Amino acid sequence: MPAVTADTLTLPRLPELPEAGTAWRGVRRIIQARKFLEGEGFQVRRPFPGVDLSLADPFLLLDHMGAVEYGPGEAKGAPWHPHRGFETVTYIIDGAFEHTDSIGGGGLITDGATQWMTAGAGILHNEMPPQDMIAKGGLFHGVQLWVNLPKALKMVQPRYQDIKARDAKLLSSADGGALVRVIAGTLAGHDGPGVTYSPITYLHATVSPGARLAMPWPEDFNAMVYVLSGRGTIAEEGRPLEEGQLGVFGPGSALTMRAAAGQPGNSAAGWEILVLGGLPINEPISRYGPFVMNTRQEIVQAMEDFQAGRLGQIPAEHLAHRSSADEKL
Numbered sequence: 001m002p003a004v005t006a007d008t009l010t011l012p013r014l015p016e017l018p019e020a021g022t023a024w025r026g027v028r029r030i031i032q033a034r035k036f037l038e039g040e041g042f043q044v045r046r047p048f049p050g051v052d053l054s055l056a057d058p059f060l061l062l063d064h065m066g067a068v069e070y071g072p073g074e075a076k077g078a079p080w081h082p083h084r085g086f087e088t089v090t091y092i093i094d095g096a097f098e099h100t101d102s103i104g105g106g107g108l109i110t111d112g113a114t115q116w117m118t119a120g121a122g123i124l125h126n127e128m129p130p131q132d133m134i135a136k137g138g139l140f141h142g143v144q145l146w147v148n149l150p151k152a153l154k155m156v157q158p159r160y161q162d163i164k165a166r167d168a169k170l171l172s173s174a175d176g177g178a179l180v181r182v183i184a185g186t187l188a189g190h191d192g193p194g195v196t197y198s199p200i201t202y203l204h205a206t207v208s209p210g211a212r213l214a215m216p217w218p219e220d221f222n223a224m225v226y227v228l229s230g231r232g233t234i235a236e237e238g239r240p241l242e243e244g245q246l247g248v249f250g251p252g253s254a255l256t257m258r259a260a261a262g263q264p265g266n267s268a269a270g271w272e273i274l275v276l277g278g279l280p281i282n283e284p285i286s287r288y289g290p291f292v293m294n295t296r297q298e299i300v301q302a303m304e305d306f307q308a309g310r311l312g313q314i315p316a317e318h319l320a321h322r323s324s325a326d327e328k329l
């Protein structure tokens with residue numbers, strides 16, 4: 001159950017789109033997320049990258065974390081590691097992640113908040129559950145999205161944006177049956193808070209059982225829907241899409257989707273979906289682990305720069321904590 005809710009009747013509404021004369025996008029592909037272990041061993045569901053990365057361009061990766069109910073001592077994170085060449089967007093629906101990085105950015109990302117980190121030329125960061133969550137356990141549910149940077153911006157200065165839950169722009173579907181949280185980009189003239197180098201739109205919607213969500217969508221953006229929980233159908237043809245599946249739309253200027261009237265127990269409030277798309281960058285991609293560049297030579301350079309400490313340093317106070325912990329062993 002997402003932390004950010006609202007009475008949709010009080011919110012600005014998406015426009016009613018005419019059934020005839022609207023270029024509704026059809027379904028190009030349905031992709032089943034695969035399961036991986038990340039960081040210290042927490043499970044993610046990953047709909048992309050898959051066989052064809054160009055389908056998702058400008059996005060590189062989507063990791064769906066949870067929803068999971070951690071017991072005491074079970075919560076896991078991702079200790080210090082580097083990135084170069086793209087941006088990471090971490091959206092926490094329930095629970096919390098604590099972020100610290102080598103440029104002094106940091107804070108608690110919790111209950112509807114988003115952290116936007118531009119790795120650019122290089123950054124080191126860690127993403128860990130807060131101490132009280134490790135001690136007590138609890139519900140954790142979040143998403144990390146990687147957004148590519150074009151060649152000309154791969155080596156920009158790293159940047160950190162802390163977007164509070166209350167900063168998301170809240171909208172409702174035309175009939176009030178769906179709540180839409182605009183995390184980044186613009187939807188029907190309403191701007192979300194995230195500032196992006198690569199033009200994207202990124203939304204989290206809760207669609208009440210049986211309700212329809214329709215929206216205009218830029219023709220030059222790709223468009224995808226990922227299901228966090230529940231079930232529904234997408235496009236005019238009504239293709240079923242359920243938890244852990246990604247629907248990739250074809251060309252057109254509007255999207256339509258509908259929540260199933262009957263929802264599973266973990267999604268009683270409705271169909272929980274991410275709707276996302278952006279302007280494809282259309283450049284070659286060379287990637288290795290946490291580095292995403294244009295050529296293999298640039299990947300080799302990134303590894304050398306990381307080894308030489310040129311992607312940043314772990315802040316001294318963290319090293320101090322670590323060495324005092326080590327001394328106790």
Ligand code: MN
Nearest residue numbers: 078081083088
């Ligand atoms: Mn990371």
